[in-house]
Amino acid sequence: MQIIRTKNELKEAIRSERKLGKKVALVPTMGALHQGHISLVNLAKQHAESVVASIFVNPTQFGPNEDFSKYPRTEKEDIGKLEAFGVAIAYIPTIEEMYPEGSITQIHIDKISEELCGAFRPGHFNGVATIVTKLFIQALPDIALFGEKDYQQLYIIRQVVRDLDIPVNIIGAPIIREKDGLAMSSRNRYLSEQEQKVAVSMYKTLSNAAKELQQGKESDDVLLTAKELLLHAGFIKVDYVELRDATTLSPVKNAMKPARLLAAAYLGTMRLIDNLEVTI
Numbered sequence: 001m002q003i004i005r006t007k008n009e010l011k012e013a014i015r016s017e018r019k020l021g022k023k024v025a026l027v028p029t030m031g032a033l034h035q036g037h038i039s040l041v042n043l044a045k046q047h048a049e050s051v052v053a054s055i056f057v058n059p060t061q062f063g064p065n066e067d068f069s070k071y072p073r074t075e076k077e078d079i080g081k082l083e084a085f086g087v088a089i090a091y092i093p094t095i096e097e098m099y100p101e102g103s104i105t106q107i108h109i110d111k112i113s114e115e116l117c118g119a120f121r122p123g124h125f126n127g128v129a130t131i132v133t134k135l136f137i138q139a140l141p142d143i144a145l146f147g148e149k150d151y152q153q154l155y156i157i158r159q160v161v162r163d164l165d166i167p168v169n170i171i172g173a174p175i176i177r178e179k180d181g182l183a184m185s186s187r188n189r190y191l192s193e194q195e196q197k198v199a200v201s202m203y204k205t206l207s208n209a210a211k212e213l214q215q216g217k218e219s220d221d222v223l224l225t226a227k228e229l230l231l232h233a234g235f236i237k238v239d240y241v242e243l244r245d246a247t248t249l250s251p252v253k254n255a256m257k258p259a260r261l262l263a264a265a266y267l268g269t270m271r272l273i274d275n276l277e278v279t280i
């Protein structure tokens, strides 16, 4: 596996892969890799001969009071995992490489970037869209893979690709969960044993709510009860529990079409998100 730290070397390495007739897949990550990331790499291998995984903790998607400095950084272990799972190129740029002094351009996505998580994390999706677009331009992949755990992020990336005519095919991959249902996340390693038990209740609460919606219960009641249950389980603040159209992410009541139930809540200083498909 090649470990590359500059965009020029990345372009060169990808050019060589292409000369060999290989299709290129990009798996963007912020490192602290877990089974969810590995599932993206494995899926990428089914679609392309050459997999590039990037590791970059992107400062522009963290708010001033968020955990940028505390975000787990486990580069050595991450490199070992990427190599073991057959990644061809690990792209690990520095902040200066990605945002040279004087960088002032950001992508802004209207409306949807200010809803759901965006309503509580101003500027977050502008930061995500900007870094992902930069990675697309640097790597020019045929396909790029993102997990459905960040369902709104996946939606926004598809929107950016469509709006800016970026020639990359976006593939979404299902959420990978622990045995108890907790959605895998790099930040989970910071949960205490007690917090882990509370965290699991998010999946249980969403699963029950999804069942009730499928049984035809009024969505306003179901969502309100789900919020109360999360607080009762030990979450200290619930940002939202919402039902949205699975394709357009617009708000829906009593899901007639495929819908997505999405939630975000705080456990101590940690913000957990999760979502589930609701099929009627």
Ligand code: PAF
Binding pocket: 028, 029, 030, 056, 058, 061, 128, 131, 132, 150, 153
């Ligand atoms: O989902 C993530 O890990 C990040 O938001 C991403 C897509 C790598 C952009 O920094």
